[in-house]
Amino acid sequence: MSQAALWAVMRAYGIPDVDLLVSLYEHSTVRMAPNDPQCATITFDTGVAQGSAVSPLLFLVFLNALLGLITDRGRKLHVSHGLKCGVKVRKKGTTQDTGQTEQVGEFNLIGFVDDLSLFTQTLGGAQALLEAIQEFELWSGLKVNRKKTCAMVIEQQGLGQCQTDETLIYMGQEVAFLAPSVACRYLGVWGTPTGDMSATKTRIFKKT
Numbered sequence: 001m002s003q004a005a006l007w008a009v010m011r012a013y014g015i016p017d018v019d020l021l022v023s024l025y026e027h028s029t030v031r032m033a034p035n036d037p038q039c040a041t042i043t044f045d046t047g048v049a050q051g052s053a054v055s056p057l058l059f060l061v062f063l064n065a066l067l068g069l070i071t072d073r074g075r076k077l078h079v080s081h082g083l084k085c086g087v088k089v090r091k092k093g094t095t096q097d098t099g100q101t102e103q104v105g106e107f108n109l110i111g112f113v114d115d116l117s118l119f120t121q122t123l124g125g126a127q128a129l130l131e132a133i134q135e136f137e138l139w140s141g142l143k144v145n146r147k148k149t150c151a152m153v154i155e156q157q158g159l160g161q162c163q164t165d166e167t168l169i170y171m172g173q174e175v176a177f178l179a180p181s182v183a184c185r186y187l188g189v190w191g192t193p194t195g196d197m198s199a200t201k202t203r204i205f206k207k208t
Contacts, residue, residue, distance in 0.1 A: 001062060003045050005140035009065045010058075021058075025049070046141060059114075066136050067111050070118070073132040074108035074125075081107060082121035112187060123166045126151065130170050137171075150176045150184060152193040 003025055010018045028049065033039040048055040074080060091098055108129060110117045116133075120126040137144055151168050168175040183190040183199035190199035 001046060001059075001140050001142040003047070005142075006048075006058060006062050009062050012065075013061065015061070021054075062140075062142070063111065063114065066133065066140075066142070067109060067116075069136055070109050070129055070132050071107070074120075074129060077125065077128050079108050079120050079122075079125035079128060081119035115187060117186065123151075123153075123168060127168055130168060130175070134171060144170070146170065146173065146175075150178050152178045152184070154193050154195075 003022075007018055007022055010021075025044075028044070030042045030044070031039045032042075048058050090096060108119050108125075110119070118126060118129050120129065133144065136142065149170070168177075178184055178193055180193050181196075183192045183196070189197070190203060191197045192199070
């Protein structure tokens with residue numbers, strides 16, 4: 001990611017002392033052989049300092065800008081998960097139901113550090129969110145790992161085979177669709193578009 005983009009995000013959020021961080025990064029250099037005068041001095045204008053206690057926080061602040069962009073784009077276009085579910089509300093201090101249901105809030109993404117999942121009702125909505133991410137990548141230099149990027153079509157049981165002839169495009173290339181029987185890994189858990197988690201159990205048994 002571009003450091004200039006990071007500073008712009010932090011200033012937009014009103015975070016103080018950005019100029020101090022800019023000064024520290026501008027005067028930070030690296031030499032492969034520090035005591036060799038013939039060794040080139042390297043400066044960086046991308047990424048955050050490796051090993052710095054502040055770096056994870058800086059990255060999360062930066063990534064939060066992307067999450068905010070996707071959320072805002074989804075709200076404007078009415079793109080969300082579309083789930084109709086909720087949690088029954090119980091009387092305080094008892095197990096008795098009140099007859100009311102607290103609905104799941106509308107959202108279109110889940111982010112965990114540098115992993116991101118999009119949730120949409122339609123492929124058109126998914127394409128709109130991908131275009132928002134593409135805009136952010138072109139502006140910030142934060143690269144999406146396309147080898148780890150795939151799409152899963154999930155349908156209600158008995159209403160389809162989780163397949164589609166439509167395509168999703170990112171940076172001019174088609175996004176791979178996961179076949180209904182193929183498991184993919186997300187945050188250490190393996191599952192298929194049909195909800196089959198047996199691949200996770202199989203891998204755990206092999207390691208134990």
